Amino acid sequence: MSKYRHTALAILATMIILMPPAHSVTAAGPSEPLVQRIEALEGGQPMQVLGEPLLAREALRRFYENHGFQPAWSSPGHRRELAEAIRQIANDGLNPADYHGELLSDLVLRARDDLSGEMRADIDLLFTDAFLLAASHLLEGKVNPQTIHAEWNASRQHQDLAVTLAETLRNDTIAATLDSLRPTHPAYAKLKEARNRLTPLLGHPWLPIADGPSIHPGDQDPRLPEIRRRLTALGDIPAPAEPETAATDPTLYSKDLDPVIPNFQARHGLEPDGTIGRKTLAAVNLMPVERIRQIDASLERWRWLPQSLGDDYVIVNIAGFGLQLVLDGREALRSRVIVGRPYRQTPVFSDRIRYLVFNPTWTVPRKLMIEDLLPEIIRDPAYLDRQDISVYQGWGADRQKIDPAAIDWPSLSRDNFPYQLVQQPGPLNALGQVKFMFPNPYAVYLHDTPGQYLFGRQERSFSSGCIRVEKPMELAEQLLAGAPEWNRRIIDRLLEEKTPVTAILPEPIAIYIQYWTAWVDEAQRIQFRDDIYNRDFRLLAQLRQAVSGEHQLPTPVVATDLTPATGDQ
Structure with a gap:
């Protein structure tokens, strides 16, 4: 007999011993179909119910064991609330299909009272799996950052979601609990709002506007009507309160565009010179789906961070x-x-x-000494003196200062460079x-x-x-x-x-x-930047992949400090 059957029988025996008087509400015993299915999960083999894989298997086992192997989703209201929350998770840049979204909605619509115990168990497992997996992804992200940043070891979220789910069902707070797991920083909510504003543009025509000469203020160009349409759709040009009259020539770069184009350029990281050149046209041509993907990548990166950044902090956005x-x-x-x-x-x-x-002082890193400075020194023997750089042999207190003129610089290489180069304090110092x-x-x-x-x-x-x-x-x-x-x-x-x-x-x-390539600034404008390190591409490829295998949920451990981590240097 498995440990799950032992536990279920023990729970049932306890319920019988502690059974309340006849006028009290009696507690239900363990569900035999649930016991059987949890027992089947014990072997660690992939398991499907109603054609969908169960992915949060370890957390499922822990939840139902703690829950007395009783059904958790008997309430139609709870099922409706979770199905709607999963549908809304698309606004977080996550795919509802990863959380059985379509099937959950179908089960809510087709709920019946005459289902078998086995079918009820399968439905219960499916809703539990959906909650646990969605909660995990909202709390700490869907993509493991170690697969994007090879040496990432940052402090992530730690919470026992099996316990969280039990409290959520007890308090009737399904949507509120999932919302509480999202990053609390205002930047996350602003990105979601920006995503919602862009979503209606999906599916509308957005064909590339042809290259051509740069368009300056006062120029006429047949591309300007489409450029105006795009900027209106993106919110850079306010939508007119009344239908436009024919008094304005849409092919003319007129004064109404004078503030619009520089502002559009600035929020795309371009020189705000007001000229519609190649880079500005490329930004206008950026499709809504591409913009949404940039937002999705930035939302995921926010989920990798602690829930709270604290009251005092420095934040650097590389991109x-x-x-x-x-x-x-x-x-x-x-x-x-x-x-x-x-x-x-x-x-x-x-x-x-x-x-x-x-x-x-600046002790030049070895890689820079060999790859950057050594060629300069060989070309120009006075380079070190001009840059106020001293040469030392050895390290620590025993190092000795060496006359650069006594060194045969051309004979040095990556495998033969027994020196340190140290730039002294002053106006030329690389560190300022x-x-x-x-x-x-x-x-x-x-x-x-x-x-x-x-x-x-x-x-x-x-x-x-x-x-x-x-x-x-x-x-x-x-x-x-x-x-x-x-x-x-x-x-x-x-x-x-x-x-x-x-x-x-x-x-x-x-x-x-x-590293964020999309964010909302203090003026509530959505900002986009180039993916200078090509990191969004790799992240989005994994974010769009369907969840497979057993998903490891956050461990029930409390993180107390920040831990250094790195990206792909």
């Missing part, structure tokens, strides 16, 4: 080239950033900024005047830069993996605001002395380095 500092739940600073080149990608991970270094440290295995941090002119560019992937900040001193001042020994006057005096100084933060602050 958006931006940084935001939040203190006491409110934005305290926004800054442009420069991120890694496509072949030296900035990783995705979460950590805590613990200290700052003013007037930092301050760096923000959150020690991690990937040697990634935020820092200042002498190349401030690069922040004027729209696309800013120029670094070797670290993140250059446009407003480093404003960020430093905000992070040190709680330390009485630090203020802007003291910082400015230190910078003049050009001596490295470490400043410990009063409290470490969370930093989330993420």
Whole structure:
């Protein structure tokens, strides 16, 4: 006899012993068909009911064992509520078919009272499986981020969903519980709203507008009527309250488009010059389904993060080239950033900024020494002196400073480079005047830069993996605001002395380095950016795949801290 039959008999015996008086409501005993089906799951073999696979098998076993092997979905109201919640999950960029959506809706419509015990058990298992799987995906995402970011190890959600389901059914809060598992950050809800606004455009004509000469203000062009139609559909041109009259020539780039085109360009990360050129036309041609897919990828990435980011944190959007500092739940600073080149990608991970270094030295990473600096030194022997870079042999306290002129640079290679290159503090230092440290295995941090002119560019992937900040001193001042020994006057005096100084933060602050190609800005405009690292493509391929095999639900463990993780550097 299996352990499930032993447990079921024990539950039944307990119910008999504790049976209430005749005038009380009696409790139902274990369902034999449910016991049989849970027993069949014990072998770990794939199992189907009503033609659909059960995917949350371990959680199913745990739930029904805790539930006394009794049916959980006897209430028609509960079944209707879950079927509708699964239908609505499409707004989260998830596929209702992964959660038996069509079958659940059909079962709600065709409910009967004369079903066999076996059929009732199958229906019960199907609704339970749908809830557990949908809850898991809303809580921590459908796609395992490790399959997208090879070394991802970030703090994810941990909750016993079998217990959650029992409480949900007891409290009649099915839709509310599923909603509570979604990310609570306002950015997630705003993305869902933007997705809902775009969904009605699916299926409408959106053929590519032909290439041609750039269109400037005052030009006439036969493509402009279709461009106007697209921008109206996307909300960039307000829909007219009354039918348009023939007074406006739709083929003319008239003054009414003067504010529209730059705003459209800005929210697509393009130079807002008002000229409809090749890149702007490509953005106009971007199909609604492609925009929705970008939103779906961003929604999934939000589900990978903790439910709450905390009251104080720094968040970097790699694809958006931006940084935001939040203190006491409110934005305290926004800054442009420069991120890694496509072949030296900035990783995705979460950590805590613990200290700052003013007037930092820069120890050149080995890869950069060999691939970037060595060819420069061979071409130009004065390069090291001009960049104020010192050469050391050995490491730590025993290292010795070496005269660069005494080294045969052309003889060095990847396998023969016994030196360290260290750039001294000063105006030429690659890290600028301050760096923000959150020690991690990937040697990634935020820092200042002498190349401030690069922040004027729209696309800013120029670094070797670290993140250059446009407003480093404003960020430093905000992070040190709680330390009485630090203020802007003291910082400015230190910078003049050009001596490295470490400043410990009063409290470490969370930093989330993420990758979103779609988000809603503070003006409630949906923003889109290029997938500079081709990460959306890989994520969407897995997001669209049907769920198969046994799905591992969140483990019932409470996460207490952020854990460093990385993307595909």
